[in-house]
Amino acid sequence: MPELETMKLMMTAALCAVMSAPAFAQQTLEFEGMNWRVDAVELAETTEFLGRDALHFRDGVIWIDGSQLATGEIRFEMAISGSPGHTGVLWRGQGVGDWEKFYFRHHLNNLPDSVQYTPAHDGVTAWQVFSDPDAISQVNHGLNRWMEVRVVVAEDQADIFMDGQLIHHVPDLQREERSGWVGFWQLAPSGAASGYVRNVEITPQSNPQIIGRSERPMAEPVAHRVGTWRVSDPFSEDRLGDTPFETLRASRSRWTALPVAYNDIANLASVTRHSEGDTVLAEATLIADGDRTALVRFGYSDRVQIFLNGERLFVGNNDWRSRDYRYLGTITRHVAVPLSLRDGENTLTFAVSETFGGWGVTAALEDADGVRIAR
Template sequence: MNARLIALLLFVSSYTFGQTVVPFDSSAWVFAGKVTQETFQGKAGISLTNGSIYLKDSTFKNGSIEFDMTLSKERYFPGFCFRIQDKANVETVYLRPHQVGNPDAIQYMPVFNGQEAWQLYYGDGYSTAVTYPLNTWIHVKLLVRDAQAEVYIGNTAAPTLVIHHLKRPTKAGQISLNNDAPALTRFANFQYTKSDTPPMAGTFKPEPTPQPGTILTWQVSSPFDEKLLQTDYSLPQLLVNRLTWQTLTAENSGKLNLSRISKLSEGNNSVFAKVTIVSDKPQIKKLQLGFSDRAKVYVNGGLVYTGHDEFGSRDYRFLGTMGYFDAVYLALKKGPNDLWIAISETFGGWGLQAMMTDQTGLTINR
């Protein structure tokens, strides 16, 4: 046996022996749902409905999480969370059993301030097609290292989902198993390993560079009620005068996840994002927009555009996912122009992205 193979076997062996097997009892978990101890198809475990269970250990950062689970055919979203800071700030992976075989059968989603964001993060690196059986045991495994992770569904050699860039900070936290629906999900054989060098097999893509013209830095207001925007075609000055502001930098894709700094609530479901555009002459420029769920665009205080991209707004199959699906042509005057975009949210992701590819004669200042 050559030295390289011996080294690999020693590495895998040391990783395996570091696993912690955790029984499903109150000494290790906090139960926040309906939990029933049961044996199904020869495996002892639990059934979980209408809630979650939280591992009491709050020191998991890197390593592996493994368990077996069963899924029903109903429309629901069971899965697990990791690096839980509190119930409103977590990394989440969940399955959509009703979408087996479709491109969103499994989903990674970061949660900031209690706001889900699956409408912002989808496709390569966030969701993918996978076929898994229902009403029988399947094995689920997560490997995570700093900002990268991969998920295995079933006993496969290659990862099912490669998460190129986790969106939340790399901080240790709790692990949970989740099923917030009445549809039945079972869990068995839970174990986890803490390791900064888990043996990952995925191909991870580097962070993409911003497209030319992407607006990356915005001033974002304190939240307010969307109803305050429905009375006029200009910025309501009473609202404007009471706003406070902070800087938020977009991801390289241009996505501005507004939940990073604003908590969504009834009566506080909107914010403004603003920049100043300095033009060397009067001219018209195209602004490409992506938003979730609703947007109103103001230039120099006047309303020039309104759009609706929420779940089901185009047809019953439209998911409300955010992309550069909309555009508005801005009539700019010579000198500074104030661009304000109000973004209002219902559920699924609170976000904005904007790009002005032709910036000839322009300077954009936050």
Template sequence: MTKILSAAIAICSLQLALGQNPSVKVDMLDSNWIVPKDALFENFDNRKTLLLKGGRATVKNLQLTNGTIEVDIYANSVRSFAGITFRKQHDTMEEVYLRMHKSSQVDAVQYTPIFNNESNWQLFREYQAQLTFKNEGWNTLRIEVKNNSAEVFVNNQKAITVDNLRTGHDIGEIGLFALFSNRFSNFRVTPKDVVDKIESNSKSVADPSTITKWEITKSALYDAEELDFEKFSNEEYMTVETEASGLLPISKYVKKSSSGNFEQNAEDYIVASTSIHIAKDETRLFSFDYSDKIIVYLNGKIYFEGNNSFRAKGVQYMGHVGINTNKLHLPLKKGINKIHCVVIDKANGWGLMAKLE
């Protein structure tokens, strides 16, 4: 009974503080957080701390639109990831994290949207930064969220400006993320008013040859021996739009059969199709990239198979995407031509981008 009463008082105190004070500290207490079963609340280094052994922790009874989110992360040179999630709605959210073992490297800090419980860092190479972390004591991660953008600081040093938050959410839950074990302390939030209406910062496509709409299927478990062109070409397709760059973040539109377990996921696939109408026979250049794997068909015939998976081409290979990475000269026939791309993914970013010149 005493524990229940204490929890109720803690929750009421948190809500009252947010209502009266523009800044509030969310103590590392079980009454304030929804955490995985193996998480531990411990006194460490004269602080109240949360030890996350993996997964996400969410602040109870608190959602944020705009404001500042800060947390201290204990120094850790062992391979691990530690960060903040915000504007979380169900399994889709924004996420920023430190790759604790990558101090001083070009991808020490990363931003990614999480779509349907899947990370997409391979698709957003532009939102990574090189920073050096403290190798002892606490590192402070701070995110300043304003409408559709965010600025990321580590130990008061600016790391990343995210000029276009990708989920489209204007409000959501906030919390913490860890892959492998990391320790957090001193979580604080400063809500701020919405200055303007939150709108997408998407820009018009600069290159008119970029494919900006695809017809895609639902996802299914991938089995190379079961893949059949006649079968998947007659499946039901839905129309989806890319980002201005031509990037199609597939997990935004379809949910995988297994997600959130990184390389432990099963492989899923979708088929993305586009039609080309031409007045006479001609050859056109098809430039494209993908994650993780792809099979490209033109009018039912395979023209390309590739593997762009994380570490598929060496231990340091990241699998980032760029629209000019792969090129095919496609012999198009007078009339309607169809390109089908079977895009296969296990983890870290399920994407496709292409242009037909």
């Protein structure tokens, strides 16, 4: 997500996180016979753009009041202007912060990640989790022109068309199949970008036709991966510095079993609320046949502290731009640390903290003869 401003994104994520259901709306606009709900938007107005009447919006979320779609089609005309920027469509919305999203990156036209699919949970979008060909595509969308866009939503899949051509297929929608509102989202980090929409048509259908196929190469199953994590309720990252680990762990009142999904990554935002705290504990139990050493290879976002049986082994930062201005912070298993395991049960704990862009963890054991991961 190069060329964006960290503070602007953090503020946008925070705005989304503190809002819940559509009752939060502060403004209503009428356009093309529909009422549009508006909030956390720098600008929302009816205007003319490139010779056509349009709804112009910047920096926030707008949605159609009373719209409901679980499966079916969304058709609209969209134009995007200015750079850098992101503009896209939302569906199955349950509030500002909980939705499925597909968007265009204004500043990355015709590059491998010029468009992006991601779910959002409590304001946490997950482009750092969803970063392979099932989530991103190379599209020549351009700027300052009208595009005809069609989104076909099936139970757990979606096809996105631009000007009659299939440009992206989502083989596995991550949120539950549940009817929700339809809307649009825009982010203008430097205040220069805008989105324009018109001619929106929403057609619920029980069995829409999907023609796309996954673009992701078949991968060999990962041996000794952590397949299910125990995830705690959230807390403030500050507590990692001022509270003994065992005291902090004992204070967690709720634990949720979270199976990994996309690329063997656990999307932590799917089982917790970022608005309640920016850090969770994600745990797995390793059972060793005698004292031995294994290697754990892992990935995370955004920051992590790793503990084995309560002893801290590793501290890392994978934030966007934490390495250089082009660094994205996507989640891959490119870091490893050795584990000195004792005979019997061992508790491996990742304390994972999130700012924006994706809250996730993945891990797999190597050199792990005589070690198994408890289910």
